[in-house]
Amino acid sequence: MILFVVQALNGFQLGMLLFLIAAGLTLVFGVMKFVNLAHGVQYMLGAYLGVTFAAHAGGFWPALVLASVVAGLAGLVLERLIFRHLYGRSELDQVLATFGVIITLNEIVRVIWGSSPLELAMPEGLSASFQLMEGLRYPVYRVALAGAGILVAVLLAFVVNRTRVGMLIRAGASNQEMVGALGVDIGGLFRLVFGVGAMLAGFAGVLAGPLVSVEPGMGENLLILAFVVIVIGGVGSIRGAFVAAVIVGLVDTLGRAMITDAAKALLSGPASARLGPAVASMLIYLVMAAVLAVRPTGLFPARA
Amino acid sequence: MLKTVLAGQIALVMAAVALAGGAEAQSLKVTVITTLTGPQAPLGEQIRDGFQLGLDTLGGKLGGLPVELTIIDDELKPDVAVTKIRALLESQKQDFVIGPVFSVVKAAIFKPVTSSGAFLISPNAGLSTFAGKACSPDLFVTSYQNDQPHSVSGQFATDKGYKRAFIIAPNYQAGRDALNGFKSRYKGEVVSEDYVPLNQMDMQSEIAKIASAKPDVVFVFLPGGLGINFVKQYRQAGLTNIPVLSTFTVDESTLPAEGDAAIGFYSGTNWAPNMDNAANKVFEPAFEKKFSYVPATYAAQAFDTANLIDSAVKAAGTDHDKLRKALEKADFASVRGSFKFGVNHYPVQDFYLAKVAKRADGKLQTEILSKVLSNDVDPYAAECKMP
Structure with a gap:
């Protein structure tokens, strides 16, 4: 039982990391109708900048702020140079161009930081851990990461639902031309959304740094999960991204933990050891398919 | 491309x-x-x-x-x-x-x-x-031969008298070969044999299972980023009392990213930088x-x-x-x-258990702890008839 609680906590915390990435992605996708595959490399960029700033700018906390800001700026530069020319083009053009950005940025990162994985140390203040079950200590840092996810969710929900900018974002998501015709600077709105999205991805990258290895290509795995999250949650919806991120985090973690054991219990022999992981890694896609079958626009579609 | x-x-x-x-x-x-x-x-x-x-x-x-x-x-x-x-x-x-x-x-x-x-x-x-x-x-x-480094850990676990082992590898052919290599020389009970997706980032779920199963020893084959994540998170979870034997998980290619978290991890190998x-x-x-x-x-x-x-x-x-x-x-x-x-043109050599340690200059390396297998011939050599 206690193991189940621990695994649920792990799942929730993975969900929060996913949310930080999916939040930016869903806004960009929802508001700008822009498929940005390069969102994952912005996460990677954040992690690498975090490593560099932590070493040269006085530790984890300054690095968190600086890396998020620089990642946001880098997103704006990419928007200016490349993405701007893709708005209104077909999805295929967008996918191809942003895929090119992935390859290019991965190689640039390799040239600058080398191909060996790097380490980002945990901040001193959060490196403690507490006893959760016998023999297992839970790092405070992971709880803090989940907390940061909730905080960002509340903040974003407030901005999107309660402020003028948020109103424009919502309006832009449902009818771009109309908002433009009313005299709103759509280009500026897009840049703002894009910059914030890139910043959140960079922020997530720094936060993930102490838990995972910082290496070229680290964003790609997470990107696929983030797309699953925004499809389940409904494109353009922050609330949807939050709920879906928690669902995906929980299903993925609990699925891996429980299904493999269930498969071993039900079946015997070497087949069971293979079947479990195979089914477990399919699980979130099955959930996605089920959600889409019932609600084709996701759980909380941005209202048209 | x-x-x-x-x-x-x-x-x-x-x-x-x-x-x-x-x-x-x-x-x-x-x-x-x-x-x-x-x-x-x-x-x-x-x-x-x-x-x-x-x-x-x-x-x-x-x-x-x-x-x-x-x-x-x-x-x-x-x-x-x-x-x-x-x-x-x-x-x-x-x-x-x-x-x-x-x-x-x-x-x-x-x-x-x-x-x-x-x-x-x-x-x-x-x-x-x-x-x-x-x-x-x-x-x-x-x-x-690919089986050999993994079997080193199996032999060591048997020699040490570890009764219950928890073993983990990625879910692909080399991962299954690795765990079979370990089991080929391990006489104790395998309490859990876990396969993880190659692209999994968070190992916390497996670590919680290890804590709950309380094995005498853990064996992992987690190359590249998988191993880095595992090593960092294992230490963060404070499971210091359960020894971890490994292959290609803590070596000089991943140690710089793993940092001090890797100190004390074991690795089955045929060479280490401090070899005399x-x-x-x-x-x-x-x-x-x-x-x-x-x-x-x-x-x-x-x-x-x-x-x-x-x-x-x-x-x-x-x-x-x-x-x-x-x-x-x-x-x-x-x-x-x-x-x-050997007759099949594969090496006949000694295998060792190495342990990660910090050198005087602050860099990490694996260091030979003990010889586990002497002049080891791989299990397939007997089938080879060189023309």
């Missing part, structure tokens, strides 16, 4: 043409094919650097002959590797092809290379396929001086490969059949101390 491949090939062909133009009558044509792009590039770079150092210390010559060296990036894609190696072999016959890092690539390039009349010398990949019935007179492996023999005392410091990082087994095995070829060419010249006889003798000073070839 396509463009980079094409550009690479054009550059390669041009280099080959240039080489052919200026070639002397008596020179040795050697190609290193290894992985130099993608997440696994650090391993491929170790192979390239280890071989380069071997060549440099021999004055740029092998067996007294000047060397025309070509380096190919296989991109860890079997199809790309075959295309590139074929293009090279068709434009210019090679005496030796050295590589690759990964078994999937080896399986792909084996036929094109050996049928061209070149020797294929594998400084890392030790596929079981070519160790048994399908062993080949033109293939030499200077690393190990004359050849290694030359190799290890020279490598760090030249490349500014601590070498792992990949580099050591590639360095040995250069010296193996040197010894054979010195004794036999460039005649293919005489060279084979000379290679089989393995008459060189290995950085591993004792080294000889």
Whole structure:
């Protein structure tokens, strides 16, 4: 039982990391109708900048702020140079161009930081851990990461639902031309959304740094999960991204933990050891398919 | 993507043409094919650097002959590797092809290379396929047969009397081979045999299962980023009381990213930087001086490969059949101390358990703890009938 609680906590915390990435992605996708595959490399960029700033700018906390800001700026530069020319083009053009950005940025990162994985140390203040079950200590840092996810969710929900900018974002998501015709600077709105999205991805990258290895290509795995999250949650919806991120985090973690054991219990022999992981890694896609079958626009579609 | 491949090939062909133009009558044509792009590039770079150092210390010559060296990036894609190696072999016959890092690539390039009349010398990949019935007179492996490093941990766990083991590997063929390798010499009970997706980032779920199962020992084969994540998170979870045996999880290629969290982890291996023999005392410091990082087994095995070829060419010249006889003798000073070839051209060597420790200069390395297997012959060698 206690193991189940621990695994649920792990799942929730993975969900929060996913949310930080999916939040930016869903806004960009929802508001700008822009498929940005390069969102994952912005996460990677954040992690690498975090490593560099932590070493040269006085530790984890300054690095968190600086890396998020620089990642946001880098997103704006990419928007200016490349993405701007893709708005209104077909999805295929967008996918191809942003895929090119992935390859290019991965190689640039390799040239600058080398191909060996790097380490980002945990901040001193959060490196403690507490006893959760016998023999297992839970790092405070992971709880803090989940907390940061909730905080960002509340903040974003407030901005999107309660402020003028948020109103424009919502309006832009449902009818771009109309908002433009009313005299709103759509280009500026897009840049703002894009910059914030890139910043959140960079922020997530720094936060993930102490838990995972910082290496070229680290964003790609997470990107696929983030797309699953925004499809389940409904494109353009922050609330949807939050709920879906928690669902995906929980299903993925609990699925891996429980299904493999269930498969071993039900079946015997070497087949069971293979079947479990195979089914477990399919699980979130099955959930996605089920959600889409019932609600084709996701759980909380941005209202048209 | 396509463009980079094409550009690479054009550059390669041009280099080959240039080489052919200026070639002397008596020179040795050697190609290193290894992985130099993608997440696994650090391993491929170790192979390239280890071989380069071997060549440099021999004055740029092998067996007294000047060397025309070509380096190919296989991109860890079997199809790309075959295309590139074929293009090279068709434009210019090679005496030796050295590589690759990964078994999937080896399986792909084996036929094109050996049928061209070149020797294929594998400084890392030790596929079981070519160790048994399908062993080949033109293939030499200077690393190990893939099962062996994993079985070291199994033997050690048995020797130590660990009764309950929790074992983890990625969910693909090499992962299953690794766990079978461990089990082949482990006599205790395997309480859980877990396979994780190759791209999994968070190992917290497996770590919670380990804490709950309370095994006597953990064995993991988690290469690259998987291992880095596992090692960091294992320490963060405070599971210090359960020893972790491993293969390719804590080695010099991943230690810089794992940091102090890796101290105390065990690794089954055939070599470590602190190994005490004359050849290694030359190799290890020279490598760090030249490349500014601590070498792992990949580099050591590639360095040995250069010296193996040197010894054979010195004794036999460039005649293919005489060279084979000379290679089989393995008459060189290995950085591993004792080294000889079995009937299947795979090494017969000692295996050790190493432990991660911090050196006086603050860098991390694995250090030999104890010898686990002596003159170990791989389990497939008996099936090999060399023609």
